[in-house]
Amino acid sequence: MHEVVLPRIGTVPAWRREARALAQAGVPAAEVLWRVGEAEADLFAERAPPAAATRQIRLPREAVATFEAALCHADPERFARAYAMLLRLDAGELRWGDRTDPPMRRLLAQEKTVHREIHKMHAFVRFREVPPDGPRRAFAAWFEPDHPVEEAAAPFFARRFGDMDWVIVTPEVTTRFVDGTLSFTETVSRERPPPDATEDLWRTYYAGIFNPARLMPKAMQAEMPKRYWKNLPEAALIPALIRGAEQRARDMQAAAPTEPPARRAAIERQRQPSAPPPPGSLDELRAQAAECRRCNLWSAATQVVFGEGPASAALMVVGEQPGDREDLVGRPFVGPAGQVFDEEAGKAGLDRRTLFVTNAVKHFKFTPRGKRRIHQKPDAGEMTACRWWLDLEREMVRPKVIVAMGATALASLTGSGAGLLRRRGQVETLPDGTPVLVTVHPSYILRLPDEAAREAERARFRDDLRAARYLLETHR
Template structure:
């Protein structure tokens, strides 16, 4: 049994040299006892110099890159695992390509964890200025508690980023110092580092860039775990900003600009026309819609729901927005309201495949409630942002008659939903001169609690659809 004790500083180079010697002598993985920092204590270990042989050692670039991450992991078995895979690579040169192999899978997972910890260190180290007698260079110090032994491999990042100042990063494992060159020494306990004058400025900046409308606490904590908060001056502001986020978001919405002024209309029309020219085919249209970021609704929706039907249809039915079923299927009017709609089409003698069916808003807006997603009405800005897509569909289909199903569709097509129930069953003209028939949305019928009223409204809705067919 051979005992190999690797130093805290220079761990990778030491492991690489020891592994090369042992492998060249044909030493099996089970005959090596690895330790880190202190000599291994084992009754059967051999403290003699490591054997060296003349066998060639094969190590691919991919393995070296993986090893240079895994050796910094905190798992005490990391060196043995690495050597075991290196030993196996001498017989199977394609072993690393088999990610189903549990040995390779484990190393890949460890490498990923080290990479993530290095990223956290570069993101969450906070330097504070300290006095530096006898030098013209400014000096800074920081305390950090990494999950793995990553101070040494991460120090070059700080040397490159902060090469114009002297700095010290103290961790429990290793202390890194820079005064033109990087040196390492043993880790230390947390030093007493006072706040400096820049921290108030940093807190002011952090508060100013904090967007209360985008608060997602779980996502934030996944990227910025609480274990780092105590070393970050801005972290003290987070609880208060989260608590007031809803009120601040409402205030921002109230102060947000409304629709563009009239003098901007010609400019917007020209820009929209140029964009529309690039979306002539259905594939181009669908691809562009998938990338729509005109309003925040895309963030939580499963997918946008485009209209469907022939591009020479004489009737275009415009609904409000996708529902839960439509959001999942990617097709309009496939949920409960779609069943009511389909029955009305059938009674009116309309073949659904011969008409164009779409929505004024293309993404599902909802409020999570346990496992359910409760429908929410789109607001004025969301309707306005999505109107560009509806206008493009109307321009491509050129229907003889538009049918507005509900208030959202009516607002999108005419600019107002006022007096919807008084206007239903009547013909109007859109601002661009297209013929429009007003009616309710099928979901309105489904929400009526009175069965008799529901029956009456269903008959009226069927009459409205029949009127569209005759027209």
């Protein structure tokens, strides 16, 4: 009988060396007695080293990592079981990962348990600041793992807290990280570090972020078992927070707004009764568009955004679709792109009060992302459905010149939005003879990352609007 005494520090590497030597010497598993720490008296145990190696041991690569993890389990039979499996794998009597084999199944289960214990140690170690011995700040922590995972868990703390000195003490092992060097010793003093000033701040923060509306005690205890609570400064608050959660949730519901203020105000304006618009007018057309269900965009948008301007406008400006701001206010070109248009139109000699401004699509298409609504390009079906309203606006206003801003507007007016930049600045003619000047949408300018490029594009956009004014003068 061979007795192998493994040290408490460096247990896994020591087992690996001893197991390899024993296996290479052909020592059967039944003839090896494994211990950790001090050896016990055993009249039949032999501590002499095994005979010289007679063969090489080969294991699957993934098996080595699993053995090393499972050997951090607290099971006293883990070393003997692992050595027996090592011999069976080397002899071809066992296929790696075969869960029909009870020892294999148990080894894999213990590996999973160890990884979970390491994760818990990473999550629930709480450092307290202590007086330093040098120029670096120093911290200490006490933790009580169910399995001997200290050495496996320590590299995480070394990576994350490499700019400070720290000590993690467990009942068996003391881990030190001093001046960037990681070391392990057996624990001599089990004295826990005293509380520090940050714990009161941490408890205040924890109580502030505690969400009573999402309280699930069973799920919380599954992730943070009660055996860890005694070492967590915030744990003393948990029972009282749970008891008051129901009342706090009711108070939160009573204080919370039912809808975003801007959106609610827009909806309320829609609900207010008003006098019926004159028949055959733009106002009547606008009222009819508010009930449009020709595509599905109405279901998510706040309201329809119809064109505005005098019915006798000689110049019609067609954009792509409303943005977030336009959707809330109910008017076209009042957001950031609208501000760019107003500024450059004024510099080009155009007065917005004399223009009829509208969009090819009348509802805001977006994708929600947190609290924001991100603009999405309308598809062909949505543009076709909204062309009905654009054609009616053109029929009522009868503009002399139209400015198409962007590919969506160009496609709705001419049937194709392809090659926008190539067609930019050109004048195209609609089947009814109306000239259309092609340009970019102001949002294109806002999306340019370079300030110099934005200024250059604003100048080109201004020139396009100035060309539209000259074109208008020739068609009057």
